[in-house]
Amino acid sequence: MNLLQGTLDLLILRTLKNDPLHGWAISERIQQVSQDVLQVNQGSLYPALHRLEHKGFITAGWATSELGRRARFYRLTATGRKQLDLESESWETMTAAIGKVMKLA
């Protein structure tokens, strides 16, 4: 299933909430947690990561991956955390509203 427009950024930020992850792990985690419903288009993952980095929501650094290879890990910044709160809040409102409309209208 393809992602809704504009939700990729939100998913990335949420995935990074607890630990720093590298790109591959982010896409795996999203797939796992969504039980294979959400497939991140790998071609658009990295541009999104770089965009978020430029916006200052995440920072990147090289570290050793679980398999002993060098990988680029992304970590949420303080601004990114604020942004995540903001976006998840509006996401909640939005889905709740859509849900109501779907049920009752």
Added chain:
Amino acid sequence: MPWNDFLLRSRALFFRKSAERDLEEELAFHVDMQTRKNIETGLTPAEARRRARIQFGVGDSAKEECRDARGIRFIEDVVQDVRYALRGFGRAPLFALGVIGTISLGLGWNTAAFTIFNAYVLRPLAVHDPGSLYELGWVDRTGHDRQFNWDQYRNLQSSNSPFVQVSAFMPYSARMEGRPTRGLLVDAGYFPMTGVPPLIGRTPLPEDSGGQPVVVLSYGAWQTRFAADPHIVGRRILLQGHLFEVLGVMPETFSGLNRHFRFDLWTPLATSGMLTDGPGLLGPSHPEDLNVAVRLRDGVDVRQAQSELATWMSNMTASLPLKQRASTVRMASLATNMPRGQKLISITLILIPFAAVLLSACANVINMMLARALSRQREIGVRLSLGATRPRLIRQLFVEASLLAMPAAIVSYILARAVISLCLRVIAATLPGNLADYVRIDPLAADIRVFVFLLIAAVISAVLFGLLPAMQATRMDIVQATRGELNAAFRSSRLRNGLMVAQIAVSATLLIICGVFIRGANRMQRLETGMRTRDVISIEVQETSRARALSKLADAPGLSLIASAAHAPLDSRLPAAMAVGNEHGQSVRLPYTFTSPAYLPLFGVPLLQGRNFTDQEARSRAAVVIVSQSAARKIWPGGNAVGQSLRFTPVEDGALGQPHGAVQVIGVARDTVVDDVDADEGRTVVYFPADLQLSGSVLLARVQDRPEIAERKIAALLEADDPGAVERIDTMQTFVDARDYPYRTMSWVSAALGGIALLFTLSGIYGVVTWAVEQRTKEIGVRVAMGASLCAVVGLVAGECLRLSTLGIAIGAAFELIIAGILSTQVTIKPFDPVACLGGILIVLSVCTTAALLPARRVASINPNATLRYD
């Protein structure tokens, strides 16, 4: 975070390689991980890798998008374009040098012209806050412009006016240490109003306005007349025969409050009696000779000030006769010197040829760029088919153009400085005799306005020669271009033909105008004045000294004849009056002057009929006249003039000295040049009798010494024990020499411009025809193979070019008629001069033919066999 963003961008920009390596490694890691996962699902390693790549997306699009995320795409592209363009120039250095040279040649002239225009017109007065300064004037009920008298000025000073500062001044000409200068009489408010402190010494204080002879010098006068004497302050210098004490020297940039003239000295108003002839400014007769400048109070509206001034002025003039009263007042801002009306038109007319030369240079470069774009058509075609967008390609070609225009701007600045200093040197070297004392040259330093002009002109030319060919070059059929087929429409481009016609028109116009001026100058030089001027000296004396001067001249050794004339011959325009020759005759306009009996013999003008004035007639101003041969022919065609009577019609305003009533013709004199211009009226003139006492008349003396020596001797003689007697003294030959000088300069300027334009045309046509030959090689090969003669194929190539030349020349000639027609209202030239016209046309035509035929000869070397096998 902007800071974070900035750091990332800078890293991407300046450490591009490391950023790229990081990106590469990150993406590779991802693909490797995916491959690993795929292997775990049971695929072979090769297949697993292939799948991983497919999952990642086609080609490098992800990488590209990541690069876009860096937000430095534009800068990167420009840097790329610059490097690409520089590599291109490196491969074709001659092309780059040719473009830079052409543009800087065209731009250099314009910068030089603009520097001069800027110095004389645009540059604000070098005084404190010129924006609030105004010059006043008023108009009486008959519509005449009037100035102020001393009483009015004193009243304005003391009245509660909307002005913070007022000052009065009056220009005059005087002789300083024996040489003519222009000075300004100023009141005590003048220097405080300018707010400019003197370079050395001091400016006059209110205590100096009592009439003490003190003077402030200009920097120029201090430098050239007093060799920058460091002890100049306190030195006494001779001014109009009186000793004046130097108070100070103004700085070089000081322009005073007047834009149109530069003055060499400033003296207090109260010294007017010593320096100028006529009733004293401050005396009882109240001459209206004062110019008044004011500084508007802060926050006062100009219109409000003007209406207050109008009320004040009508109060001031309320007691005068009705016609003399004020109707309106003028407040002319001193902030700008933008000329209006006719003068603006002529200035624009002078600037147009310069712009035309720049455009011609651009046209050439457009052709060069087009030719280059044509040869790069295949390259552009390949890039288009690889997916480059048209805007991207145009941007790249434009970057190329800008890279060529910027060095051209720098070169052209250097060129402009060289042209200006050369011009100044040429002027200094060629300016005839005494004329140098009357010509003031403003400092021609480049300032910010010149640089801004240069930048804008360079950008405009880059747009012209960069964008036009870029638009054309990128509008092509990809399929054809990659196959190397040349577009037929591209070859005979209308743009290119239009450019060629325009270039030819510009050079034809300029060359014909140049010819017109050269012929004008030659005519002036060859023009027999009809007068013996070599050994004549003209002297203007103060009226109060006239009697003394006459008696001294009468006894002076080395003088053979002394005459007087109401108007200095060759140096002024004669007034004219309407007269009728007989009962039924028509009224004709006749220039006239008053001369003493010795005038005609002094200038060696023979009487063809009749006799000269007698002394008796001269003293009594008898009603007799001598007419010139042309005048006689004009009034009594075929008849005998002597003995006829001439009736002058009274003129309405009855100006002083205007002839009226009937006079009898007693003689006919051979024609002479009548005044400073050789106007349509030809050499028509009527001489009235006068004697040496005639007030305001010029004294003329024939000398035996060399005129320059005699001039000094006479000045010394007249000023001995009579300081200030001589107002002006010149040799007559100066006027003769000066007559053709403006024509010569105009012809030099237009010859230089026309020559450069012609050079551009030559190289332009040469380039166009060369390319035409190259592009049509295959076609020509076929024609030759089928038996076309050499003549026929050369004609094919050169023929179109010659047709365009004819068109261009026709347009150029038409332009010349228009421009010279307008110019002829300002200077005396014949707008339609067949010789100049034909000469200009022949030069342009022969250059066009040469430029077309030289490359066209190459077709002779086309080998049909070789060409047909090519491609």
